Amino acid sequence: MKTFQNWGDESTAQQTKEAYTNELLxxxxxxxxxxxxxxxxxxxxxxxSRPPVQxxxxxxxxxxxxxxxxxxxxxxxxCPIGTAEALDLASILKISEVSRGENITADRIRRAQxxxxxxxxxxxxxxxxxxxxxxxxxxxxxxxxxxxxxxxAEDYLSNDATRRMPFLVQTKNDFINESFNLKxxxxxxxxxxxxxxxxxxxxxxxxxIEAIQRENRAFFPKHENPDEQTFEEKVxxxxxxxxxxxxxALIQKMAAVGVDAVSARIYSYSSEDQEAIQKGEMMQxxxxxxxxDLLPKTKARTQKLFEDEVKLRAKRNxxxxxxxxxxxxxxxxxxxxxxTWLKNALEGEIDNSSxxxxxxxxxxxxxxxxxxxxxxxxxxxxxxYADMKHCRDMIxxxxxxxxNNRELIDLIYTDFYRALSLVGSKTMEKVSYQTVCDEVGGxxxxxxxxxxxxxxxEMMTKSMVESGSIERRxxxxxxxxxxxxxxxxxxxxxxxxxxxxxxxxQNPGQADDKGGxx
Amino acid sequence: METTIIDIGNYKFFxxxxxxxxxxxxxxxxxxxxxxxxxEGIACGALAGRPKGSVFQLTSxxxxxxxxxxxxxxxxxxxxxxxxxxxxxxxxxDASFTMFTDDHRLFEGFLEHSGFVxxxxxxxxxxxxxxxxASNPFYLEEPxxxxxxxxxxxxxxxxxxxxxxxxxxxxxxLAQPLDKAEIDKELSVAIMDGNRITxxxxxxxxFAGMLTLAFADPGHKDGAAEFAAMLRxxxxxAVKRYPPEAKIVxxxxxxxSSALVQKxxxxxxxxxxxxxxxxx
Numbered sequence: 132m133k134t135f136q137n138w139g140d141e142s143t144a145q146q147t148k149e150a151y152t153n154e155l156l157x158x159x160x161x162x163x164x165x166x167x168x169x170x171x172x173x174x175x176x177x178x179x180s181r182p183p184v185q186x187x188x189x190x191x192x193x194x195x196x197x198x199x200x201x202x203x204x205x206x207x208x209x210c211p212i213g214t215a216e217a218l219d220l221a222s223i224l225k226i227s228e229v230s231r232g233e234n235i236t237a238d239r240i241r242r243a244q245x246x247x248x249x250x251x252x253x254x255x256x257x258x259x260x261x262x263x264x265x266x267x268x269x270x271x272x273x274x275x276x277x278x279x280x281x282x283x284a285e286d287y288l289s290n291d292a293t294r295r296m297p298f299l300v301q302t303k304n305d306f307i308n309e310s311f312n313l314k315x316x317x318x319x320x321x322x323x324x325x326x327x328x329x330x331x332x333x334x335x336x337x338x339x340i341e342a343i344q345r346e347n348r349a350f351f352p353k354h355e356n357p358d359e360q361t362f363e364e365k366v367x368x369x370x371x372x373x374x375x376x377x378x379x380a381l382i383q384k385m386a387a388v389g390v391d392a393v394s395a396r397i398y399s400y401s402s403e404d405q406e407a408i409q410k411g412e413m414m415q416x417x418x419x420x421x422x423x424d425l426l427p428k429t430k431a432r433t434q435k436l437f438e439d440e441v442k443l444r445a446k447r448n449x450x451x452x453x454x455x456x457x458x459x460x461x462x463x464x465x466x467x468x469x470x471t472w473l474k475n476a477l478e479g480e481i482d483n484s485s486x487x488x489x490x491x492x493x494x495x496x497x498x499x500x501x502x503x504x505x506x507x508x509x510x511x512x513x514x515x516y517a518d519m520k521h522c523r524d525m526i527x528x529x530x531x532x533x534x535n536n537r538e539l540i541d542l543i544y545t546d547f548y549r550a551l552s553l554v555g556s557k558t559m560e561k562v563s564y565q566t567v568c569d570e571v572g573g574x575x576x577x578x579x580x581x582x583x584x585x586x587x588x589e590m591m592t593k594s595m596v597e598s599g600s601i602e603r604r605x606x607x608x609x610x611x612x613x614x615x616x617x618x619x620x621x622x623x624x625x626x627x628x629x630x631x632x633x634x635x636x637q638n639p640g641q642a643d644d645k646g647g648x649x
Numbered sequence: 650m651e652t653t654i655i656d657i658g659n660y661k662f663f664x665x666x667x668x669x670x671x672x673x674x675x676x677x678x679x680x681x682x683x684x685x686x687x688x689e690g691i692a693c694g695a696l697a698g699r700p701k702g703s704v705f706q707l708t709s710x711x712x713x714x715x716x717x718x719x720x721x722x723x724x725x726x727x728x729x730x731x732x733x734x735x736x737x738x739x740x741x742x743d744a745s746f747t748m749f750t751d752d753h754r755l756f757e758g759f760l761e762h763s764g765f766v767x768x769x770x771x772x773x774x775x776x777x778x779x780x781x782x783a784s785n786p787f788y789l790e791e792p793x794x795x796x797x798x799x800x801x802x803x804x805x806x807x808x809x810x811x812x813x814x815x816x817x818x819x820x821x822x823l824a825q826p827l828d829k830a831e832i833d834k835e836l837s838v839a840i841m842d843g844n845r846i847t848x849x850x851x852x853x854x855x856f857a858g859m860l861t862l863a864f865a866d867p868g869h870k871d872g873a874a875e876f877a878a879m880l881r882x883x884x885x886x887a888v889k890r891y892p893p894e895a896k897i898v899x900x901x902x903x904x905x906s907s908a909l910v911q912k913x914x915x916x917x918x919x920x921x922x923x924x925x926x927x928x929x
Contacts, residue, residue, distance in 0.1 A: 153701075154680070160700040160736055161682045167735030168654040168684060168728065177693040177713035179665040183752065186857045188745035189774050189900060189921035193855075194863070197820045198772070198902040219771070315929045316740035319703040 210389040210397045212408060216324035217389045217397055223328045224395035227259035233277060234284040242288050249342035253284045255335040256302065256343075292349065299343070299350045300576070303367075306340050307578040309333045310370040311433075313377060315426055318419050323384050331385075331392055334378035362440050363579050369436060373422065373429040380418035386411025437586040444570065445563035445587070505548075511555025518605070519551055522612050529616040536615050539636050543611050550605035557598035564591035650721050652728040655683035655695060662692035668709040671697035684728055686712060686721045696725050700739055704925075705729070707744040710756060722759050733928060740928050747774050747921045749857045757922060765924035772902045774921035776859070780893025781916040787877070788884045796875075797882035800837040803846075807839075811846045822851055822864040833860070836886050838879045840868070848872050850879045856898040860891065865906065880913065 189195060199215045206213030232254040243250040257280035261269035268274040286294040316322060323330060344351040344367075351367070354360045360368070385392040386407050398404035500506045503516040505523065522544065526533050533540055567587035571580045607628050613619040614629070621629070655663050660675040663685050667675070674681040675697075682705075686694030694712035698705055707729075712721045733739040744760055746753060761767070782788050800808070805828045812827040823830045832853050839849035848868030855861050867876040887897070899914065900921075901907040910917065 157700055158680045160738065161680050163736040164682050164700070164732040164739075165654050165656075167732040169652065171651055171653040171687050172690055173653060173659045173662045173685065173687055173692050174690045175692070176662045176665065177688075177691050177716055180714050181750075181752065182665045183668050183709065183711040184750055184857065185668045185670065186747040186749055186753075187774075187855075188747055189770050189772055189923065190745045192774065192900055193824045194900050194902050195772050197822075201819050314927055316703060316927050319740060321702045321704050321741070 206389075206397065209399060211400060211405070212389045213397055214324070214388070220324060220327040220385070220388075221390050221395060221397040224331060224390070224392065226262065227328060227332075228254075228395040230260045230262055230273075230277070231255070231257040231280065233257075234280040239284055239288060246288070246290050248288065248346055249339075252339045252342055253287065255339040256298070257283060292347075295347065296350075299347055302336070302340065302343060303351075304576075304578045305336055306367070306370070307582070309336055310374055311578075311582070313373065313426055315423050317377070318380055318384055318415075318422060320384070320388060323381065324388060327385060327390070327392075330381055334381050334392075337374040337378045362436070365436055366433065366579055369429060369433050373425045376418060376422045376425060380415060380422050383411045383415035383418055387415045434586070437583055438590065440583060441564065441567050441587045441590055444567045445560070507552055507555045509552060509556045510559040511551065512558050515551040515555045515558075518609065519548060522547060522609065525612055525616045532616045532618075539632055540612065540615055542636060543608055543615075543632055547605060547608040547612065550601050550608060553601045554598055554605060557594050557601065561591055561594040561598060564588075564594060650686055650688045650693070650716075650719065650724050652725060653685045653687050655685045655697070659685065659692075663695040666692065666695040666711045666713060667697055668711075671709040682732070683709075684725060684732070686716070686725050688716060688721075694721050694725060696729060698729075698742075700736075703738055703740045705733055705739050705742045707742055710744070711752075723763070726763055730928065742926045742928070743923065744925070745921070745923045747856075749859070749920065760924045760926075763926065765926045767922060767924045770919075770921060770923050772900060773919045774856070774898060774900045775910060775914065775917040776896040776898045776920050777914040777917040778893065779860075779887055779891055779895045779897060782884060782914065783888075783893070785913065785915060787913055788881060790881060796840055797838050797878050798841055799882075799886070800832060800834040800839065800849075800851075803839065803841075807841075807844060807846055810844075811849070822866070823853070827851075831855075832863075835890065836860070836883050838882045838886075840875045840879060848875050848879065850883050852883065859896050859898050860887070861898040865909075867905075 187193070202215035202218050206215055206218040210217070234257050235250055235253050239253060240250050243253070258276050260273035260276035260280075262273070263269040268277050283298060287298060289295070317330060344353070352361065352364060354364065357365075382392045386398070389398050389408060390396075391398055391404075391407065398408055495510070496506055496508050499511075499513060499516045503520040505516055505519040507515060507519075526540065526544070564587045568584050568591065571584040571587070607625050610619070610621050610625045611629055611632070614621045614625070653659065655667075655675060657675075657678065660672070660683070663683070664672060666685075667683065671681055671683060675683060681697055681699055683695060683697035685692050693716040695709065696707060696711075697709040698707040700706070710722075710725070712725070729742070733742070742765075744765065746756065748754060748757060808827040812821055815821055821827075823832075830853065832851060836852040837850060839846045841847065848866055849864075850862065850866075851864040853861050853863045855863060865876075867873070887895075897914075898920070899906075899910060899917075901910045
């Protein structure tokens, strides 16, 4: 209670109360963190040849703290809830707003109105630069930025699609990049104060793109009917709701820390400004919760959109892969080529661009079934057919051993077939995803295509991992068959697996082994 | 290796593995969160820090030399993240430090490898070799040393007066009173108006023993000429007393000092680092 014994003036008392509250919150957080930590016995300490050395970090140096205290004092003088950070943010937003708005001249406003362009976007999509005390660009680099902003305004107002194109491509990529990079922690008070400038630019992009899309329908088509929407259109549309709530929440969050994001200033003691701060405090809580709720849902839906698109393209591509003639015909196969169904199948391979992936698998299976006497209708590589034939031959050539362990071998043989079938499916899946990766590999400048490639790559990796696990199981099952039929030695892992199969034969009712040893 | 909470019962084992400030808080019982790294009952590393809003500020991190390259640092960091996840509000870890030993460089690499992202600091600490300044024409000009006075020539009362005046206005230039602080009085210079210091440059060795420009005050807005004279005066003294490879540490904290560093300390190196790791 000592802290409260001397209230001092009103602002000091307020600061003391805030400091005390923060201290309590910190203690509470630490206690909660501690409850999740473990406690182990310690009875000695390692030798430390060079103990850690303290050097002031930039944020904690006396010089920085002194400067900070100066700014805090000034901020409190200007705004009842002002802080040094809020003052810095307002100042950087002001520089940005003023410099970016320099390309909005009276002449350009007139020309923009004439062609129905939202003139605010000339500033929103310009880059900020430093201005000196005379109001001019502070350095040659700043002058170059100003020139770029003027060039952009002229290109956009030319209403010429070719001149606008680089900006539109860049804007679409920026929009996708910023949308995909949204994080729950973006709207924490600390982050808003620390990175408010970057967040405001993101919000400007999210707000401004609506007019850019409307003004450039050839580049940003809009179909009301979902069936007519392109993949890109669906991806962009999916982001709209969360982006909108992010922008609104940011403005209110800034108001709640005393910064007017729209006019880039720190709020004053006026009653109007006080109302704006109170509204900000109230609204930011609701909007931030809404944002936190919507963000993971949007990310999940977007991921699904990409996965569905990869699957769609993969199916198309698998048909093309099967065309590449990866199934070499043997002399024996050529002998049966005269059969009617095979002739049809081969003709189909020459011209089946419209055939579905299932048809392609079936045709390959028909060819290989003749060669190996085993069928994998869901697709497999020739290697899997050969492995299956090898096992079947082992059974045929070791009849005595088979009869002795018939029930066990039948069980293993069935699982072996299941495993190989799966390996085949996974191989096909892998190849099909690879073709999507190859297809979009050249589109590195288009973020939607690039992301599509990444998702295809992730899906391919997942297939490879799954395929690898199943292959290992298939290999052990093959070893088991060799052991049981030809008395070949086996390793410990295979022996362990054999015991599981024996147990299953003895207790057929027991639950399936879900394969912890895959 | 495993981790343990560091508390009143075991903190002494971690004495040499925590920075003094963190250790002092544990000793005093003031709020701090600290985790220890333990290998078969032997304390061999520690981290400490404090939550501030949604950010956990990591202020101390160390693994004993003979226990390195065994994944201990990773275990410590992962334990911290687990503890933070149990406390829903915390979403980020921040680490701010300044590099002047090999351990700091190791730490820099470890954070990068662990997914921390380094950010551009608003007021970074920089260092520049004295020799690097020699090619700058600014320092080659003849110094107007007539009006520049070294602190060693000034009576202590002048320093006390200056300290008092600054405390009342914008805050004391150093944490300790000027007449008691360990100032490099040979290098620190001032311009006087009678018995009053109107502008000054303050050097000490507060930054890990290195030559540090601790404070610079041009006195008034149009004090460019005085400022230039002081800088040249201090430089002339420094080259006589220190080898060219001696580093000068500076932290520009406002636009004025930032602009000066850009112009007058070419070839500087940023030595302070701030990195953050987002947990979502």
